[in-house]
Amino acid sequence: MHIVSRFRFAALLALPLLGAQPLVAQQAAPAAPAAATAPAPQTEPWLYRGSDIPPDPAWTFGTLPNGVRYAVRRNGVPPGQVAIRVRIDAGSLMERDSERGYAHLLEHLAFRGSEHVPDGESKRLWQRLGVTFGSDSNASTTFTQTVYKLDLPAATPQGLDESMKVLAGMMANPTITDAAIAAERPVVLAEQRERLSPQSRISDASRALFFAGQPIADRSPIGTIETLNAANAASVSAFHDRWYRPERTVIVIAGDADPAIFAQLIARHFSAWRGDGPAVPTPDFGDPATDASASAVTVEPAIPPIVSMAIVRPWSIEADTILFNQERMIDQVAIRILNRRLESRARAGGSFITAGANLEDVARSANVTTLTILPVGDDWEAAVRDVRATIADASTTPPTQAEIDREVAEVRSAMENAVATARVEAGALQADAIVGAVDIGETVTAPEGSLAILTGAIEKRFFTPARILASTRKVFEGERRALVNSRTPDATTAARLAAVLDEDVSKLAAARTAAGSVTFADLPKLGTAGKVAARRMVIADPAIEQVDFANGAKLLLFPNESETGKVYVRVRFGGGLRALPADRETPAWAGDLALLPSGIGKLGQEEIDRLTSGRQIGFSFATDDDAFVFGAVTTPADLADQLRLFAAKLATPGWDPNPVARARAVTIAGYPSFESSPDGILARDLEKLLHGGDPRWGLPPREVVEQVDATAFRAFWEPLLATGPIEVQVFGDVTADAAVKAVAASIGALPPRKPAAMTAPAPDFPAHNTTPLTRTHRGQPNQAAAVIAWPTAGGSDAISESRRLDVLAAVFRDRLFDRLRSQEGASYTPNVVSDWPVGMPGGGRLFAVGQIAPDKADAFFTIARKIAADLVARPIDADELRRALLPVAQLMMRMSSGNTFWLQQTGGGTTDPRRLAAVNTLAEDIGKVTAADIQALAQKYLAPGRDWSMLVLPEGER
Template sequence: MTKMLCGAACALVLLGTTTLASAAQPVPAPSGSAWMSGEGLRVDPELRLGTLPNGMRFVIRKGKTPPGQASLRLRIDTGSLNEAEDQRGLAHFLEHMVLNGTENVPEGDFVKRLERHGLRFGPDTNASTDFSQTVFKLDLPQTDKETLDEAFFLLREIAGRAKLDAAAIDRERGIVLSEERTRASPAFRQLTDELAWLFPGQLLPNRLPIGTTEVIRTAPPQRMIDFYRAWYRPERATLVVVGDIDPGEVERRIASQFGDWRGVGPAGTPADEGRPLTRASAASIYVDPSIAAMVRLAWVRPADTEPDSAARRVREFDEQIATAVLNRRLEKLAQGDGDPPFVSARMDVSEFENTAETSGLSAIARNGRWLSALRTLEQEQRRLVTYGVTADEIERETTGSRAALKASLAASATRSSPALAESVVAAIDGNNVATAPADRLALFESTVQGLTPQRVNAAIRRLFVGSGPLVYLTLPKPLPGGRPALLAAYEASRKVAVAAPVAQARVAWPYEKFGTPGAVVERREIADIGTTLVRFANGVRLTVRPSQTRKEEVLVNVRFGDGRLAMAPDRVSPEWALGPGLTFGGTTRLDADQINRSLTGKLVGANLGLDDERFVLSGGTRPEDLTTELQLLAAYMTDAAWRPLGWERLKSTAGSIHDRLESSPGGILQRDSGLLLRSGDRRWELPNRAAMRASSIADGRALLEPALRSGPVEVVMVGDISVERAIAEVAATFGALPPRAATRRSAGAMRFPAANAAPTILYHKGRDDQAVGFIAWPTTGYSAETRQLARTLTLLGSVFQLRLTDRLREAEGVSYSPGAGHAASSTWPTYGYLAAQIEAPPAKLDSFFAEAQEIAADLAAKPVDEDELNRARRPTLAAIERARDGNSFWLGALADVADKPLQLESIRTQQSDLKAVTPAQIQAAAKRFLTGPTAYRIKVVKGTPAPTGRSDGK
């Protein structure tokens, strides 16, 4: 069983994937589910489980969210832990190869065949390898016979028919090495070091799935063939099918397609993962200039291999409550007045396969104050062990858990097929039982009936046993005195007496009245998209779209002010800290912790973001809590306290933010591309270190307060809610506010940079072999006049992506994930660009630029063929169809629909416009925008910028 406990919220992660049944009344498992069982638990009756005569297992579940679609997962019960020393990385390499040439599918055709059925490589067609499993994933945009035939055929090709051709393996080596380069971040190196510290002498630290570059470069094909034959066998395979299908017909398909699969040669023997060493307290330090100061206390013990059962889950729930209480205390300290020692801190309990179980407390130190963070962690852990938890704390955590479990049950009928498929795979990987939401709630209720502080305190004692604590510290510079100094600091803290925790008073929610509910002065229906537009007397607008596609989900955006248009293009942008600056500061009547305590049991949220034209307060809730959700958002709009806590917390990480970005070429491109592609418009600039350190909450307040006080307001609401309820709730909150202005700022001009004959060079501090190339051509934005052209450019970008992948990934094996696409602005209707990007060794960048120009020239010289256009268009249309089934799409699409006729027209014509694009139109667009000396290029390579280059104010 795989376990991760980080509090009551994470308890629900476990319960959500391996849901619970009543411990009092064990229920027999349904027929065919004997391979998934646990005492006191029953398999979800919606699942159809079975085993073929060859040992292959399957799980089938009917679901209609989204309608007409299905998710398939082929799980192979092996991963990197089963590699021999000379096979390190081959489990992952093999994942690539089985998609790259089989008995009946030539090399390079696997993904193309799926694209013709509307699947995109990455989002819909993917695979993953971890320590214990390899999973192949297909999310089908339709479940017609032809698509299902293709999907089952291709999965059967993976299962036992891979060719593993030597030449194809050699071509793929560069792609896997590119993936290794992409992942080789300081965070990955630190994780590798920490695992080695926690589990010395065990297999796990030496079997990270990416493997070693030596094996990737040199492993002979036979070594991969040996791994494939040993582990890709029917008795180690499970096929999960969830979606709008006939379960009986799918079972017959599985039997027909996979029934003849037989293993070749001897089966593999699972590796001995080893056991944790018995150790007393010890310390270790990891030094990296790109890593923030972080301290961790860990207790390591053997993995709990007891089978899944109701009794085990009850014990784990007690531990989860204890963990949640401690995390709540740590968060309160992080939000405290004065100068908290850490930016964030939390406890987690994790099980690493069959290697070990750990309990750990970790904190990101504020301004490098690791010693204060260490003392606080140690003393809070000891306070918990010494004095335990209170009944009030237990009540708070169980109240929140109950609310989430009830919402999960109410929403279960519309849970998406991909999410259900992933949850079943997770249950199988953890040797857990996948059960129904109703059973999950039943066991919860029976568990909490007898939950006492004494029982939770007993769970606390179980959490802090084993070797340790093992003290682990990351620092950007070496620590004087080294490990002995770190261990001495820990021992000194242990000598400090701790007092019992101070009881927290209950907090009432004070934001229930905002004035006289507003009167509706305008209302109109847009029947074809099921949307109602409302304007209140104070100028506030409401756009509401009821939907039953996701039960128990209501999403809300409160759009106000002018977003980036309110910022000066020649001044440092405060966007980087705006969100936490507002929400972590709480309101004048409640600080952030008091808001959380007053809303215990409510499923609400508040976040602040922005786009080009509006600031956006957003939240998600269930119908039961919609009143409180709107009150919370209105409280932030009308009564923000501007406490500096959130801003200062983020500001204290300024150094680590830049260190992380500078550690990789992708980070540097992320940091600088927005500014460069807009000719130095500083609204897209991330402030340097000095500017971050010099900033304050006053910067955010000066920008936001006028918009919060009097700017235009539009409430967009989508989900499981009626129009009348939405109107009443908004009338009582935002409709009750003083009159709001309805003015809009002019966008001014936006310029794409001038073409550069030689690329702009940016420098990162990562590995020498890491580099990124980026090329972009100016196009146009999105307006009523350019709508169809913008759609054409979207498909041109998709075709460019296909060609880039064919050349640089499939044919040349240069890059793991070359990318291309088109971006068009509706705020600046003449601004847009088509861009292509690649991660590759530095020596390959010039050839990338040349090949990108060749692709551009070829697209301009002759029209694409229908097959290539369909491989670009069908996945795009399928993605749109899938998105339109959910609430998130409509939340964004309906923004400003009352004021912008183009927005409504865009919704109506999005699919038809794309269907109407012809090869000739794509060629014409390529000829217009991708020829001539207009391209702007960026290289990101290892090095140090010249003094005249971008300064980060170190």
């Protein structure tokens, strides 16, 4: 079978700006001083001490003499990449009252500058190595840890060595000066300002209630304005010296090279690090209070009435053993059964839109069973009664063995799929798994090990009705807390919440009905398998074939072993946005929420769930520019039935009215939230505004949503499902003959389809405005948002130009980030995006957007226009081109090793062959872009007088 070739990007690899030989090609590790030689691998890996779980043999564990622990392994997914994680066992729960926010502030300072990197240069250093800031290089601070993340693409010996040196300097000697703090403080305060929202206030109130009496109750990692403004070099240095120590550090590396190289580099750069002063013990995180208030109320008009419950129990460190994990699996199966019952009640038109339970350990502070309930309308009391009744029934009457077997089969199927696809699991995910395990005092094992633990539990008959009943009772025992949000103040709400939580609901449980068996024979019958009319290779590298069927359906086929055990399937049909009317509002908005749950023939979503239970069969829906799309990731064994499910949906769609009512309820519930923040206004209005008010984009007015019923929904969607060409994409671990046979028996067996009426015009870009269009929100008075956009183009004629626009956007983004965030501290998340609709003849745009303080609006527009004017006036220098181009090129190279990239590049190619032809120019379009090309694009699209701008201000501001 064909393995995805990287030859196509030889032009990229050959560019002088791409640097030296990849690390994977190196045979010998870089020389290290004798004193820094890595210790021999541990015979008893430190992660597994006290556990009988079999260690994953792919990992090598070690500990340096100074206490730094590490775990390293070889992983070639994606090829050439090295994923590095440096975990410091220090988060917001280690802060004193006067230090709130220091762990997070220190993370910012470490990235800003350190022993080996001048202030502000670390981002540029890694950009020159192909690293995309924010995705490939980032950090996160939680309650219990700070993790620095670096995914180094096409890692060279020199680049990896330099990166490890920089990371070591960041940990041991970050630049902590009053000047650095003064420069970075506005960035952190901007992040804090942008975080504030009704959702964050409810989250804070929930945490204060659920964890009353514990530090986590009021220790948000973002800190407080008072403590951040008081921070200085001395106080932040004291926090650093107390917690940034070798013995509190774990380094994890998974990458495309010999693990011995990684171990030696860790020893080389981290061995000399010494802690400052005696070690300080981790503070006590406390136990949940037993005398705390059991309920609370928030009043957030923008958020629907939503009830959050928690049953909290003390968190204790237990040995991560096989038995411990098997008993946890019993708990998880119990939770899965409960959630399935809750979902069934919601689907049937119950009193709640959605409700679900979860079981988790939270920040080494508590073991918690959480429950979230979103009612239909404002009657949250009825929803709480219904959910409590379902829990009461599950806690008093054992489930059926059939219910248990279904959940166990789904868990087992997922684990078997993990075993089958283990060879292609990304190194970054494996590194993150180690970090997560360290944080909560657990281990990791290979997928085969996890499956063996489950299999052992099954063989011991752990999953019985009696055990599941006992587990259900256990996970709902503990200190109960509940919070309800109300849209309006009401003095009786707290008492009503307490009352409904104490009601006897034992007689309210709905009668259980035995679920009948469903097989694929119950799906509506399809016609005779279709005949192949033509086959031809349409792309040489990668080797993609087009197969035409007699009924007009076409298949793009790419058999390859790049992702073992995975087969990606896309069914593109109809006309997408181009087939929707542009002169009126429609029920198109409800497609994502209601089209799939409406069922197939006489089978509803409940039956379809049972049909696919225990198998790797999915079903997603999306609307593209020029097609509607069904999608799934399946397995070679399930491919035929996956395609049959898609074909049956097209041939005989079901029209259950309940999903339409549910979609309407959830959409209406969300409308007030849009006005609660600048982001909400942008989410509601920006796309429609950028498309000249075209109703195909954005949400319709609320009154339109309220009027949509099942009849109107069916009348709109039924003809769209039945018309237009069908293109199937099957990419992945499957033989060509098996794929063609599966498509012939499913999509190929459908009757010929009528053409789709793709008559809608391309959208108009809004006219240039000298004064920004202004909208207002009802949220935080210190929050605003600004957008400035320039029209570009669209279609497949100029795909090459769209790719170069991505490089222009990267240059623009980097400059805007440096000016608006790093220098001005005006915005934490400024971004620049180029959007080029390949399936539309127009409608493209390049736009900059950022959340800002209201008084920074003029600065945003001034800076953005100055950047645009400078890009028009003069070419960028070689270093800036390298820092913009290399991350784009490296990202493309990494993505090209997976099937999703090729699905995107070739989608729609059977009706528009120009898209297939454009695959041949991928490397050239990016690899040969010059500074002159970037300037020419800026002159073409960023000229003054073409931009459109928008400003979202708090009510009362102008």
